[in-house]
Amino acid sequence: MQNFVFYLPTRIIFGAGTIDKVGTEAKALGRRAIIITGKRSASAFGIINRVTDYLEREGVAAVVFDKIEPNPRCRTIDAAGELARQNKCDLVIGLGGGSAMDAAKGVAVAALEARPLWDFVHHGGMPAKPITRALPIMEIPTLAATGSEADAGGVISNWETHEKAVLGSPLLFPKVSIIDPELTLTVPADYTADGGIDIICHVIEGFFAGADNTPIQDRFAIGVIKTVMENLPISLREPRNIDARANLSWASAVALSGMIGSGRDQAFPIHALEHSLSGHYDISHGRGLALLMPAIMEYSYKSRPAKYAMLAEELFDIHRDGRSDEELALAGIEAMKRFLASVGRLLTLKEIGITDNSRFEAMADDALRIYGVKGEYLGNPKPLYKQDILTIFGNLAE
Ligand code: NZQ
Numbered sequence: 001m002q003n004f005v006f007y008l009p010t011r012i013i014f015g016a017g018t019i020d021k022v023g024t025e026a027k028a029l030g031r032r033a034i035i036i037t038g039k040r041s042a043s044a045f046g047i048i049n050r051v052t053d054y055l056e057r058e059g060v061a062a063v064v065f066d067k068i069e070p071n072p073r074c075r076t077i078d079a080a081g082e083l084a085r086q087n088k089c090d091l092v093i094g095l096g097g098g099s100a101m102d103a104a105k106g107v108a109v110a111a112l113e114a115r116p117l118w119d120f121v122h123h124g125g126m127p128a129k130p131i132t133r134a135l136p137i138m139e140i141p142t143l144a145a146t147g148s149e150a151d152a153g154g155v156i157s158n159w160e161t162h163e164k165a166v167l168g169s170p171l172l173f174p175k176v177s178i179i180d181p182e183l184t185l186t187v188p189a190d191y192t193a194d195g196g197i198d199i200i201c202h203v204i205e206g207f208f209a210g211a212d213n214t215p216i217q218d219r220f221a222i223g224v225i226k227t228v229m230e231n232l233p234i235s236l237r238e239p240r241n242i243d244a245r246a247n248l249s250w251a252s253a254v255a256l257s258g259m260i261g262s263g264r265d266q267a268f269p270i271h272a273l274e275h276s277l278s279g280h281y282d283i284s285h286g287r288g289l290a291l292l293m294p295a296i297m298e299y300s301y302k303s304r305p306a307k308y309a310m311l312a313e314e315l316f317d318i319h320r321d322g323r324s325d326e327e328l329a330l331a332g333i334e335a336m337k338r339f340l341a342s343v344g345r346l347l348t349l350k351e352i353g354i355t356d357n358s359r360f361e362a363m364a365d366d367a368l369r370i371y372g373v374k375g376e377y378l379g380n381p382k383p384l385y386k387q388d389i390l391t392i393f394g395n396l397a398e
């Protein structure tokens with residue numbers, strides 16, 4: 001295991017009905033809130049009205065910015081920052097999926113800075129400006145997926161350059177996150193499945209890329225993946241099953257909280273390539289991950305067969321029966337593909353609407369520049385150089 005600092009200063013309030021705490025929690029953080037949310041769902045399902053009512057009862061004024069798109073764009077966030085400035089807001093509330101929550105983190109910075117938010121994003125061009133101040137942030141997830149409710153980062157897209165990259169600082173940890181799984185009951189099947197795959201990828205990436213001798217992290221990761229594999233199919237069959245939704249919500253928060261990733265390498269090759277995909281094609285994050293996960297597993301397992309074999313045995317209860325690590329690893333990958341197929345997420349590029357290969361080269365360059373080690377390769381059991389990335393995209397296009 002590697003040395004690490006574990007720091008999670010977010011107060012987490014969890015449970016069905018806990019949205020009623022938003023007023024009292026907000027009052028401790030500010031007097032004038034800006035609510036950052038998506039274009040439709042929070043308003044369509046009456047959540048904005050509930051939140052503003054609770055705030056009003058506690059004397060917290062609220063202005064709503066409801067123009068955040070999936071894969072939130074830096075220019076939209078700059079506009080929200082301007083609104084926060086005009087209204088002298090002293091608290092940012094992110095209400096929605098990862099896009100709204102990440103945008104809220106961006107607004108917390110943009111509201112206090114004159115320069116564009118993109119200058120603070122680590123996109124591999126000019127060094128990012130350090131974040132030295134941010135408004136206090138409260139996050140209210142309405143979708144179990146990204147873990148933005150319990151981490152210090154946001155993923156921001158630049159639609160002019162098609163880059164998608166990370167805004168990060170300890171100042172961006174939410175002060176409070178209210179995780180009320182009732183708010184996720186309306187999430188449609190496609191985004192429910194995408195969110196589940198995102199949670200799995202948040203822990204499986206560290207499982208494969210991480211250091212040896214991390215038994216707590218490995219077992220924690222397998223526990224999270226098993227929880228998603230049990231509760232995602234239930235949520236798809238019975239969207240209003242609050243117990244299943246609650247388990248997905250808690251899995252989402254735990255996955256990227258640092259509890260599982262600490263003490264081992266933080267290589268995220270599936271995410272790095274997915275951010276290129278959604279940066280160029282504006283697809284759902286979890287759908288892009290679902291496409292890439294088995295492809296990268298198949299490309300990589302021979303470089304770390306024992307760890308892949310461990311996944312087969314401990315996650316899928318596959319017995320060794322005299323097989324080698326590599327044989328067991330392949331059996332585990334096949335089991336993962338069967339699971340993905342069972343939730344409608346064993347996909348091809350064509351099935352997610354990408355029918356040309358004209359951007360593969362730019363996507364590989366972006367992933368390496370933004371997320372690569374010295375810009376040369378993506379960390380992975382088998383390091384992914386440009387040619388490897390082009391081969392992976394090429395295989396997916398067949
Ligand atoms: O936009 P609205 O109208 O709100 O609708 C959204 C959107 O269409 C809808 N939705 C959300 N809650 C709902 C709901 N529909 C019905 N009922 C509800 N309760 O779902 C759609 C997808 O929402 P979005 O926020 O885009 O999805 P997700 O939570 O998957 O977030 C994706 C973004 O988060 C980033 C991704 O890259 C992507 O930009 N990530 C953030 C991370 C982080 N902060 O640590 C880590 C992740 O790996 C990820 O990269």
Ligand code: ZN
Nearest residue numbers: 146198202271
């Ligand atoms: Zn993710």
